[in-house]
Amino acid sequence: MSTISVTVNGRTYQSDVEPRTLLVHYLREQLNLTGTHIGCDTSQCGACVVHINGQSVKSCTVLAVQADGAEITTIEGLAQNGQLHPLQEGFWEKHGLQCGYCTPGMIMSAYDLLQQNPNPTEDEIRHGLEGNLCRCTGYQNIVKAVQYAADKMNGSGNSPGE
Amino acid sequence: MIPGEFQYFAPTTVDEAVSLLQQHGEDAKLLGGGHSLLPAMKLRLTTPAVLIDVTKISDIKGVSVNGSVTVGGGATYHAVASNDAVRSACGVLADCVAQIGDTQVRNRGTIGGSLAHADPAADLPAVALALGATITAQGPGGARTINADDMFVEMLTTALEPNEIITSVSFPRLGAGAGAAYEKMRQPASRYAIVGVAAYVKLGSDGNVAEARVAVTGAGPKATRQDATEAAITGTNGDDAAIAAATDKAGEDMDYLGDIHASEEYRRAMVKVYTKRALAKAIAQARG
Numbered sequence A: 001m002s003t004i005s006v007t008v009n010g011r012t013y014q015s016d017v018e019p020r021t022l023l024v025h026y027l028r029e030q031l032n033l034t035g036t037h038i039g040c041d042t043s044q045c046g047a048c049v050v051h052i053n054g055q056s057v058k059s060c061t062v063l064a065v066q067a068d069g070a071e072i073t074t075i076e077g078l079a080q081n082g083q084l085h086p087l088q089e090g091f092w093e094k095h096g097l098q099c100g101y102c103t104p105g106m107i108m109s110a111y112d113l114l115q116q117n118p119n120p121t122e123d124e125i126r127h128g129l130e131g132n133l134c135r136c137t138g139y140q141n142i143v144k145a146v147q148y149a150a151d152k153m154n155g156s157g158n159s160p161g162e
Numbered sequence B: 001m002i003p004g005e006f007q008y009f010a011p012t013t014v015d016e017a018v019s020l021l022q023q024h025g026e027d028a029k030l031l032g033g034g035h036s037l038l039p040a041m042k043l044r045l046t047t048p049a050v051l052i053d054v055t056k057i058s059d060i061k062g063v064s065v066n067g068s069v070t071v072g073g074g075a076t077y078h079a080v081a082s083n084d085a086v087r088s089a090c091g092v093l094a095d096c097v098a099q100i101g102d103t104q105v106r107n108r109g110t111i112g113g114s115l116a117h118a119d120p121a122a123d124l125p126a127v128a129l130a131l132g133a134t135i136t137a138q139g140p141g142g143a144r145t146i147n148a149d150d151m152f153v154e155m156l157t158t159a160l161e162p163n164e165i166i167t168s169v170s171f172p173r174l175g176a177g178a179g180a181a182y183e184k185m186r187q188p189a190s191r192y193a194i195v196g197v198a199a200y201v202k203l204g205s206d207g208n209v210a211e212a213r214v215a216v217t218g219a220g221p222k223a224t225r226q227d228a229t230e231a232a233i234t235g236t237n238g239d240d241a242a243i244a245a246a247t248d249k250a251g252e253d254m255d256y257l258g259d260i261h262a263s264e265e266y267r268r269a270m271v272k273v274y275t276k277r278a279l280a281k282a283i284a285q286a287r288g
């Protein structure tokens, strides 16, 4: 066992983990943060995307011990004071999901994209979400949801940062 | 899927990592971005007893541009692709790593990990060969440099010793009269190269091609220089006819791999198509 200290969605945890524990299993099974999904489990689909120190990563392909000392944000950390994040609102308003399985990862990747590029074109959104697969929507409404969020975040003067 | 059990170390200096490698010998593996190693461990294709994480060694994560472009072995693709100084000094390097996988892969995957892994479909080996990159590796006996030409031995096998760490990789700055390009046909799901071609040219004072290096990845078991193409374009004025003649010689003398994505025959044809594109782009860039 190794002991790690991580801050997840603003709260600090000290946990004992086996070195081979994947970050996604740690989040889901030890911290009960089941918003982060496991889709392919082979680093392809992006259902497991979370942020480590502000960068989006596939948490099925990171060891929990590697995140020792890091700040992690999961889908559960986006809404503030009961208020959906503009991306969450966009997926709701624009029907950016059907079964919803890909949605947490899709939103976390889109969040990284908007941090780097607050005003992406449709092409840039599609390119920015290349690491996320959706088997339901055909992506059209996902693009619209991200555009909605970008507009809202720019319009309201909120920076897309943390 | 969960990897087999292992002991985990996170050294913060290269010396510490080297001595851990020495201590644990064949049982140990270095862990970089983990984006080739961890998927393989999850499938139990490999079950190292000890993992030595090199990503906490801050000395090998830097990216600096002086007379040349020096990238730490532990620098991520993202760190390289998003570095403006790299982009202006050696645009092809930034272009190449920006095409690897997807955002999340680029946030984790490292320069050293890519070269050490030597995946037949990896992008960076082709650019390292075409640019004549130099790899610095540190082992128990100190540091040594490995020319990219000597690095890739066979599929997934490099000239690195098991107890060596890639600490940095040095790429040339592309000055006036030089040009380089990387053109790739990507596998649509993973974005690995089905065929990738990197070309570098340097023009002489007469405007003719004085020096050329062309390397192919994705098509065969390892990234390979294209000597006949290089010889054919060198000394020419680099016009369309010269490019076509040089391209004709590409991929003639190398081993191929076929898989569900593309047959050997198709890859052989695509090597020519992508060689032509890469050469044309490199020459246009060299002319400024």
Ligand SMILES: Cc1cc2nc3c(=O)[nH]c(=O)nc-3n(C[C@H](O)[C@H](O)[C@H](O)COP(=O)(O)OP(=O)(O)OC[C@H]3O[C@@H](n4cnc5c(N)ncnc54)[C@H](O)[C@@H]3O)c2cc1C
Pocket: A042, A043, A044, B029, B030, B031, B032, B033, B034, B035, B036, B037, B038, B039, B054, B073, B074, B099, B100, B101, B102, B105, B108, B109, B110, B111, B112, B113, B114, B116, B117, B119, B121, B122, B123, B124, B160, B164, B165, B166, B167, B190, B191, B192, B193
């Ligand atoms: C979904 C997906 C898509 C991908 N698409 C592409 C693509 O389009 N193009 C492409 O080129 N690659 C692609 N990759 C592979 C990716 O680039 C890997 O990051 C890379 O192959 C390995 O680098 P790493 O830092 O992740 O190394 P790891 O996986 O940590 O290690 C790989 C090997 O290198 C060794 N190693 C690591 N660091 C060092 C070091 N500093 N010195 C010596 N040895 C070291 C390890 O011991 C191990 O043997 C993809 C991967 C995934 C999961």
Ligand code: FES
Pocket: A037, A038, A039, A040, A041, A042, A043, A044, A045, A046, A047, A048, A049, A058, A059, A060, A061
């Ligand atoms: S579950 Fe991690 S990428 Fe699919």
Ligand code: FES
Pocket: A096, A097, A098, A099, A100, A101, A102, A103, A133, A134, A135, A136, A137
């Ligand atoms: S909504 Fe079902 S996978 Fe995307």
